[in-house]
Amino acid sequence: MHPPLFEAVPNFSEGKDTTKISRITEAVRAVPGVRILGLHSDPDHNRSVLTFAGEEDPVLSGAVALANACAAELDLISQSGEHPRMGVLDVLPFVPLEGAKMDDAVRLANRAGETLGTLGFPVFLYGSAATASHRRSLPDLRRGGYEGVASRIEDRLWKPDHGPETLNPHVGAVAVGARPFLVAFNAYLDTTDIEVARAVARRVRASGGGLPAVKALGFAVGGKAQVSMNLTDLELTPIPVALEAVRSAAADLGVSVESTELVGLAPLEAILQTARYYLGLRELDAHHVLESRLYGPSDSGKEQTSEKST
Amino acid sequence: MHPPLFEAVPNFSEGKDTTKISRITEAVRAVPGVRILGLHSDPDHNRSVLTFAGEEDPVLSGAVALANACAAELDLISQSGEHPRMGVLDVLPFVPLEGAKMDDAVRLANRAGETLGTLGFPVFLYGSAATASHRRSLPDLRRGGYEGVASRIEDRLWKPDHGPETLNPHVGAVAVGARPFLVAFNAYLDTTDIEVARAVARRVRASGGGLPAVKALGFAVGGKAQVSMNLTDLELTPIPVALEAVRSAAADLGVSVESTELVGLAPLEAILQTARYYLGLRELDAHHVLESRLYGPSDSGKEQTSEKST
Numbered sequence: 234m235h236p237p238l239f240e241a242v243p244n245f246s247e248g249k250d251t252t253k254i255s256r257i258t259e260a261v262r263a264v265p266g267v268r269i270l271g272l273h274s275d276p277d278h279n280r281s282v283l284t285f286a287g288e289e290d291p292v293l294s295g296a297v298a299l300a301n302a303c304a305a306e307l308d309l310i311s312q313s314g315e316h317p318r319m320g321v322l323d324v325l326p327f328v329p330l331e332g333a334k335m336d337d338a339v340r341l342a343n344r345a346g347e348t349l350g351t352l353g354f355p356v357f358l359y360g361s362a363a364t365a366s367h368r369r370s371l372p373d374l375r376r377g378g379y380e381g382v383a384s385r386i387e388d389r390l391w392k393p394d395h396g397p398e399t400l401n402p403h404v405g406a407v408a409v410g411a412r413p414f415l416v417a418f419n420a421y422l423d424t425t426d427i428e429v430a431r432a433v434a435r436r437v438r439a440s441g442g443g444l445p446a447v448k449a450l451g452f453a454v455g456g457k458a459q460v461s462m463n464l465t466d467l468e469l470t471p472i473p474v475a476l477e478a479v480r481s482a483a484a485d486l487g488v489s490v491e492s493t494e495l496v497g498l499a500p501l502e503a504i505l506q507t508a509r510y511y512l513g514l515r516e517l518d519a520h521h522v523l524e525s526r527l528y529g530p531s532d533s534g535k536e537q538t539s540e541k542s543t
Numbered sequence: 544m545h546p547p548l549f550e551a552v553p554n555f556s557e558g559k560d561t562t563k564i565s566r567i568t569e570a571v572r573a574v575p576g577v578r579i580l581g582l583h584s585d586p587d588h589n590r591s592v593l594t595f596a597g598e599e600d601p602v603l604s605g606a607v608a609l610a611n612a613c614a615a616e617l618d619l620i621s622q623s624g625e626h627p628r629m630g631v632l633d634v635l636p637f638v639p640l641e642g643a644k645m646d647d648a649v650r651l652a653n654r655a656g657e658t659l660g661t662l663g664f665p666v667f668l669y670g671s672a673a674t675a676s677h678r679r680s681l682p683d684l685r686r687g688g689y690e691g692v693a694s695r696i697e698d699r700l701w702k703p704d705h706g707p708e709t710l711n712p713h714v715g716a717v718a719v720g721a722r723p724f725l726v727a728f729n730a731y732l733d734t735t736d737i738e739v740a741r742a743v744a745r746r747v748r749a750s751g752g753g754l755p756a757v758k759a760l761g762f763a764v765g766g767k768a769q770v771s772m773n774l775t776d777l778e779l780t781p782i783p784v785a786l787e788a789v790r791s792a793a794a795d796l797g798v799s800v801e802s803t804e805l806v807g808l809a810p811l812e813a814i815l816q817t818a819r820y821y822l823g824l825r826e827l828d829a830h831h832v833l834e835s836r837l838y839g840p841s842d843s844g845k846e847q848t849s850e851k852s853t
Binding site: 238240268270271286330331414472473476490491492493494495497498499500501504505507508510511512513514515516517519521522523524525526527528529 | 548550578580581596640641724730782783786800801802803804805807808809810811814815817818820821822823824825826827829831832833834835836837838839
C-alpha cells in the first residue's frame with residue numbers, strides 16, 4: 234500500500250495574463266512531492282483552474298504556496314470577468330484519490346483553511362468540509378460574488394470559519410472544501426437548437442428526477458447544442474449510463490448524439506466501467522491494464538493474470 | 544521520454560510443482576529492474592507462463608536467470624503434459640512496449656538467443672526474430688515437440704540458430720522470438736453448440752477473410768460455446784471491432800454474446816479504443832486518465848487539461 238493521495242483543484246481569478254498565471258503555477262510546482270496535472274485558463278471568465286496532486290503534506294504546502302502567490306500577483310479590485318468570484322484565490326477544493334477517503338479530504342481542507350486563515354484570508358469551508366448544512370453548497374456560499382459575501386459577512390450565519398471577519402478588497406475571501414472526484418462529460422447533439430439540449434438535460438439530471446449524481450445543463454457551443462454534464466459519483470452513475478440516458482432522451486426528441494468530450498481527467502475506473510458496460514466484460518479491472526502493472530503501485534500479491542500462451 | 548520497455552512472456556515446462564514454479568519465478572524477480580506482471584500455471588498442460596517487463600538489460604538478465612533456473616529445477620525426461628513442448632524453457636518471446644519498436648525486440652531476442660546458446664541451450668529464433676521465412680511460425684518450429692525437433696535437427700533447414708546442434712534430453716531446446724503485444728479476448732455465446740462458435744470464429748478471423756490481425760477458434764468451455772480470439776494488432780482491429788463482428792456473426796446464426804473475458808493483460812490504449820468507439824469520444828487518450836498522470840512517465844509539457852470548474 235502506498236500513502237493516500239489527494240487532488241487539489243483551485244480556481245484563481247486570472248485567466249488572461251499568462252506571465253502571472255505562469256508565476257502562480259510555478260510556485261506550486263516548486264513544492265517537492267506535488268505533481269501538476271492540469272492548468273486550464275479561461276480568458277472570458279478571467280479565471281484559471283489548476284489541478285495538482287500528491288500526498289497530504291505536499292498538497293497542503295502546494296495550496297499555501299498557491300494562496301501566497303495569488304495574493305502577491307493578483308488584485309481583485311482591478312479584476313473583472315464573467316464568472317462570479319469572491320477572492321484572488323477563489324475556490325480550493327480537495328478531492329480524495331487512491332487510498333484516501335472523504336474524511337481524509339475533510340481533514341486536509343480543515344488544515345488548509347486554518348493555515349490560510351492565519352495568513353489573512355477569510356476562509357469559508359464548503360462541501361463535505363462545511364461546518365453547517367446551509368454552507369455546504371458553493372453557489373449559496375458565493376452568491377453575489379465578492380459584493381454578496383461582503384454584504385453577508387456581519388451575519389452570524391455567514392461568518393468565515395477561519396481568518397479575519399472583514400474583507401480586504403484586494404484579496405477577498407476563499408472557499409475551501411472537500412468533494413468527490415467529478416467527471417465533466419459533454420454530449421453534442423446533431424441540432425443547433427439549444428432548447429433541445431436543455432430538455433435533454435432536464436430529463437437526465439438528478440434534480441429533475443433523472444439519474445443520481447448527475448448535473449446537466451444545455452448550452453450552445455460552436456453552433457451545436459451541447460448537453461454538459463457533471464458526474465459526481467461514478468459508482469451511482471457511470472459515464473456509459475449517463476450517455477445512454479442522453480441518447481435515449483435525444484432520440485425521443487428526434488435528434489442524436491454526434492460526439493462527446495471529456496473535459497479534464499477521469500479516473501481509470503471510469504474508462505474500465507465503460508469497457509465493462511459495452512463489451513460485457515464482467516471482470517475487467519486495473520490489474521488487466523498493462524500500464525497499471527508497469528507504473529502503478531506495486532502489488533506482488535496479485536499476479537495471477539498473465540498474457541496467454543506464446 | 545523514459546527508456547524503451549520490453550515484456551518477456553516465457554513458457555516453461557512445469558505447471559504442477561508449486562515449489563519449483565516459485566523458485567523459478569523468484570530467480571527472475573531477484574533481478575534488479577525486472578517487474579513480474581503475471582504468472583499463470585496450468586496443471587493439465589503442465590506448463591507455466593510468466594510475464595515480466597523492464598528495460599532491455601534487466602529483461603535480458605531476467606531471461607538468463609530464468610533459463611538457468613529452468614535447467615536446474617526441471618528435467619524434460621520426467622515431464623509430461625498435454626501441451627507439445629521441446630524444452631524445459633520452452634518458448635521465450637520478447638514484446639516491444641512503450642518506447643520500443645519491433646526492431647528493438649528483435650535485437651533483444653538475438654542477444655538473448657546468443658547468451659542462451661553459450662549456456663548450452665539449442666536456440667531457434669522465431670517470429671520477427673526468425674532467420675528464415677520458414678522458421679517464423681512457432682507451430683512449424685516446434686511441430687512434434689521435443690521428438691519432432693530431435694528428428695529434424697540434422698536437417699540443414701532446421702539447425703539451431705545458436706548453441707549446440709545436438710539435443711540434451713534433460714534440457715531440450717528453446718524457441719526465442721519477438722512478436723507484437725497480443726490481446727486474448729473471448730466471447731461466450733448463449734448456446735452449448737460448439738459448432739456455432741466454430742462457425743463464428745471462421746467468419747471473423749483473418750485466415751477466413753474476416754478481420755485483419757484476428758485469430759479465432761471455437762471451443763466448449765464450462766458448457767458454453769466460446770469464441771476464443773487473439774488480437775495481434777490493435778491498430779488494425781481493436782477489441783470493440785472484433786466483438787461487434789462476433790455479435791453480428793452470432794446474430795446471423797440466431798445466438799448472441801452473453802459475456803466476454805480478457806485473458807491476461809491489455810494495454811491501456813485497448814481500453815481507451817473501446818471507450819472512444821462506444822462513447823463517440825473522439826479525443827480520449829492516456830492524458831485524460833488520472834492514474835496515467837499520477838504514476839505514468841512525467842510529461843510536464845502536456846498539462847492543458849484539467850478537471851473542470853469546482
